[in-house]
Amino acid sequence: MAAQHHHHEHSGHDLVHAAESALTQAGEQWTELRADVFGALAGHASPASAYDIADEVSAKRGKRIAPNSIYRILDLFVTNNLAMRVESSNAYLANSHPGCLHDCIFLVCDECGEATHIDNDAVSKTVRSLAEAADFKPERPVIEIRGLCAECR
Template identity: 60%
Template sequence: MAHAHNHAHSDAHSHVLHEGAELKAAARDALEKSGQQWTAMRAAVFDALVQFDRPASAYDIAEAVSKAEGRRIAANSIYRILDLFVGSNLARRVESVNAYVANAHPDCMHDCIFLVCDTCGQATHIDDDSLSGNVRRAAEKAGFAAARPIIEVHGTCADCAGA
């Protein structure tokens, strides 16, 4: 999955993008830190989630896990695990398309900006804390206590625009 990371801020935050086995280990650590068990089923759901190159719905993931496990897994149980993953920072939900992506740095808490292509469905996640910080401040000015803002921008990705 293409991840563009634009960091406008210059704090001492080192940004580690995890992939493959390393990502799985980081995800397991993050989940266990939040007081949850890394079960075989949760591992299977995480494995399925990372293999998609676009946001995956609970049904997409249920299908992939069912295939891998050789038995039918209900989307309902997948939803519960995905909600747990979002709560533990292992995954992010792209609200506008009701789908999920694995978080490549489950050890960092960032506000979320997704660039969602309406043509191919690809979602690129970018970090721009100055932008999301402005959104948070604007919300506070309006007397609104914002949790972590999730900003979704719909349009056409470079690949589709160039096609």
């Protein structure tokens, strides 16, 4: 059995509180806009684009929020482990265990676009070791496995 990374999965208000706590502990501010962006992102079960989030936050606030502003906030969230980026679809998922550092392994369905995040420390360790053996310093490995989810098969 592969070694797994264990952590507490947050949801709902507990997830927002955990994200706020992780961001402020990292020395960043938890602003109303950042709270709105994280709330919108956390409301998605599947990956959401910055444009999806911008539309939702704009509707909530009653004024247009530029996607560039949303991208900056999402990048901050990824840097601080509050969100994960699905590279192949340029979309984001809220991290259900904010602040917990681990590599991203996604199972991405080519049919419906659903992305399931899994943790496997043995795979992460192997990928990091291979990179280091090639004299490369891995910063944030992301592995995406494309295929069909159980619903679409």
